[in-house]
Amino acid sequence: MLKITDLVKRYGGGDPVLKDLGLTIEGESVVSIIGSSGAGKSTLLRCINRLVEPTSGSIVLNGTELTRLRGRHLREARRKIGMVFQSFNLVDRLTVMENVQSGRLGYISTWAAIMRRYPKDDIRRAYELMERVGIAHYANKRADELSGGERQRVGVVRALMQKPEILLADEPTASLDPKTSEQIMGLLRDLSRELKLPVLINIHNVHEAREYTDRIVGMRYGRIIFDDAPGALDQEAMDRIYSGSPAADRADGLRQAS
Amino acid sequence: MTLAEMGRDDWARFTLRQRMQRYAVFAACALAVAWALGSIEIIWAWVWDAPVQMGDLFARMYPPDPTNLGTILRVLWETVNIATIATAFAVILALPVAYLAAQNTTPNQATLWLGRLILVTSRSVNTIIWALLFVAIFGPGIIAGIVAIMFRSIGFVGKLLGEAIEEIDKRPVEALEATGASRFKVIAYAIVPQVMPTFWAVAILRWDINLRESTVLGLVGAGGIGIILQGAIDTFNWREAAMVLLAILALVILGEIVSAWLRRRII
Numbered sequence: 407m408l409k410i411t412d413l414v415k416r417y418g419g420g421d422p423v424l425k426d427l428g429l430t431i432e433g434e435s436v437v438s439i440i441g442s443s444g445a446g447k448s449t450l451l452r453c454i455n456r457l458v459e460p461t462s463g464s465i466v467l468n469g470t471e472l473t474r475l476r477g478r479h480l481r482e483a484r485r486k487i488g489m490v491f492q493s494f495n496l497v498d499r500l501t502v503m504e505n506v507q508s509g510r511l512g513y514i515s516t517w518a519a520i521m522r523r524y525p526k527d528d529i530r531r532a533y534e535l536m537e538r539v540g541i542a543h544y545a546n547k548r549a550d551e552l553s554g555g556e557r558q559r560v561g562v563v564r565a566l567m568q569k570p571e572i573l574l575a576d577e578p579t580a581s582l583d584p585k586t587s588e589q590i591m592g593l594l595r596d597l598s599r600e601l602k603l604p605v606l607i608n609i610h611n612v613h614e615a616r617e618y619t620d621r622i623v624g625m626r627y628g629r630i631i632f633d634d635a636p637g638a639l640d641q642e643a644m645d646r647i648y649s650g651s652p653a654a655d656r657a658d659g660l661r662q663a664s
Numbered sequence: 665m666t667l668a669e670m671g672r673d674d675w676a677r678f679t680l681r682q683r684m685q686r687y688a689v690f691a692a693c694a695l696a697v698a699w700a701l702g703s704i705e706i707i708w709a710w711v712w713d714a715p716v717q718m719g720d721l722f723a724r725m726y727p728p729d730p731t732n733l734g735t736i737l738r739v740l741w742e743t744v745n746i747a748t749i750a751t752a753f754a755v756i757l758a759l760p761v762a763y764l765a766a767q768n769t770t771p772n773q774a775t776l777w778l779g780r781l782i783l784v785t786s787r788s789v790n791t792i793i794w795a796l797l798f799v800a801i802f803g804p805g806i807i808a809g810i811v812a813i814m815f816r817s818i819g820f821v822g823k824l825l826g827e828a829i830e831e832i833d834k835r836p837v838e839a840l841e842a843t844g845a846s847r848f849k850v851i852a853y854a855i856v857p858q859v860m861p862t863f864w865a866v867a868i869l870r871w872d873i874n875l876r877e878s879t880v881l882g883l884v885g886a887g888g889i890g891i892i893l894q895g896a897i898d899t900f901n902w903r904e905a906a907m908v909l910l911a912i913l914a915l916v917i918l919g920e921i922v923s924a925w926l927r928r929r930i931i
Contacts, residue, residue, distance in 0.1 A: 457841065487842070488843075489843075495835040496839075497853060511850075511853060568843055
C-alpha cells in the first residue's frame with residue numbers, strides 16, 4: 407500500500423508545485439494521473455522514489471516511510487520501486503540484456519555488475535519477462551537498434567526485474583505512435599494483473615486512461631481535484647481538470663462539432 | 665499600415681552605431697598587429713638571405729647518410745616505446761582526474777577544484793619543460809621522457825574526458841539511480857558506456873601527438889631520437905641529420921596510418 411499525506415514540493419522560493427497532496431493506493435490497481443502540463447504529475451511520481459526531494463509531508467510504501475531515508479536505506483527502498491520513463495532512458499550503447507539486468511544493480515555485487523556475471527536466477531527471470539513482452543530475441547542487440555515500442559518494452563522489463571512492490575510510469579506512451587502506445591498500456595495493465603503489482607501512470611491521453619486503468623486521479627495546480635473510477639470522469643470533471651488549457655479547448659471544439 | 669505597404673526597400677544588417685563599433689575594433693586589431701611587428705627586432709638582411717642559406721643547407725644534407733641507419737632505427741623504436749608507454753599510463757591516470765573534474769560526477773566542490781588544479785597544472789607546462797624538470801630529477805634517459813610526456817598527457821586526456829562526462833545524456837543515469845543502484849554501479853552502467861567512444865578517440869589522438877613530441881625529447885636529454893639529431897647537428901654532420909629527419913618523417917606518417925586504422929577499428 408502506498409499512502410501519501412500532506413505532500414508539499416516547492417522548487418526555490420516560488421509557489422509550491424505540490425500542495426498538501428494526499429493519495430492512497432491499495433491493492434494491485436492500475437491508477438492513472440491526468441492533468442495539464444505543469445500540474446505536478448511528474449513531480450509527484452518523482453517524489454515517491456526520491457528522484458525529486460519532497461519539501462514536506464509523508465510517503466509510506468508498505469510500512470516504510472520514504473521521505474527521510476538516506477544513503478543505503480534509500481537505495482534499498484528504491485529497489486522496491488520500479489520506474490518507466492517517457493523517453494525510455496535506456497543506455498543506448500549497452501545490449502538489451504545489459505539494460506534489463508541493470509534493473510538488478512541494487513541487488514548484485516559490484517564485481518558481478520562490472521564483469522556482467524549475472525546470477526542464473528536473474529538471467530532466467532530476464533528471459534521469462536522478455537519473452538512475456540516479446541523482446542527475448544533482441545537480448546544481444548544494442549538498445550539503440552530497437553524501435554520505440556520495443557525500447558519501452560525493455561524499459562518495462564528493466565523495472566520489473568527489480569521485483570518492485572509498485573511500478574511508476576511517467577508518461578510511458580508519450581513518445582510512441584498511437585497503436586504502439588495502446589499496446590504498451592495494455593501490457594502495463596496485464597502485467598499488473600499477472601504480477602499483482604500496483605501501477606501508477608502519468609498520462610496525457612485521457613482516452614487511454616479511461617480504457618486501461620481502474621482509477622483516474624485528476625490533478626490541477628498541485629492538488630488532486632478528481633479521484634474516481636474512469637466511468638465517473640464526465641465532461642464537467644474534464645473541464646475542471648483541464649479548464650483554460652488547449653486540451654480542454656480542443657475538447658470543446660469537438661463537442662460543438664458533433 | 666505594414667512595412668511592405670510603405671514600400672520599404674532599405675535594410676541593413678547593422679545600425680550605423682554598430683558599424684562604427686565594428687570599424688573601431690578592426691582598426692584596433694590592425695594597430696595591434698602593426699605595433700607587434702614594429703616591436704620585434706627583425707634583422708631583415710637575414711630574412712632576405714634565407715633562400716640562399718636554405719639552398720646551402722640542403723646541398724650539405726644531400727645525399728642523406730645511411731651509415732648509422734641501424735642505430736637510428738633502434739633509437740626510433742625507443743621513441744615509439746616512450747610515446748606508447750607514457751600514453752598508456754597517462755590515460756589510466758587521467759580517468760580519476762576526469763571523474764573529479766567533471767561537474768556531474770565529482771563528489772563535492774573541493775574535489776572539483778582539485779581535479780581542475782591537476783588539469784591546469786599539467787596542461788600549462790609544455791612537455792619540453794616537464795622533460796627539463798624530470799631530467800634534473802631522474803637524470804638523462806627515457807624514464808625522464810616517459811614521465812614528462814605522461815604529465816603533459818594527463819591534463820589533455822583528463823580535460824577532454826571530463827568534458828565528455830559532462831555532456832552525457834543524463835536520463836539513463838536517472839533511470840539507474842531509480843533502481844537503487846549505488847553511485848559506482850551507476851557510473852559503470854550509465855556513464856562509462858556513454859564516454860567510451862570519446863575515451864578511445866582521445867587516447868588514440870594523444871598517442872599520435874605523443875609520438876611527435878617524443879621525437880624532440882632528446883634535445884633536452886630525455887631519451888629518444890632527438891639525442892641523435894642533436895648530436896648530428898652539433899657535429900655539423902648534416903647528412904646524418906637529414907637521415908634522422910627522414911626517419912622521423914616516416915615514423916610520423918606511419919603513426920598517422922596506425923591511428924587512423926585504430927580509429928576505424930575501435931570506434
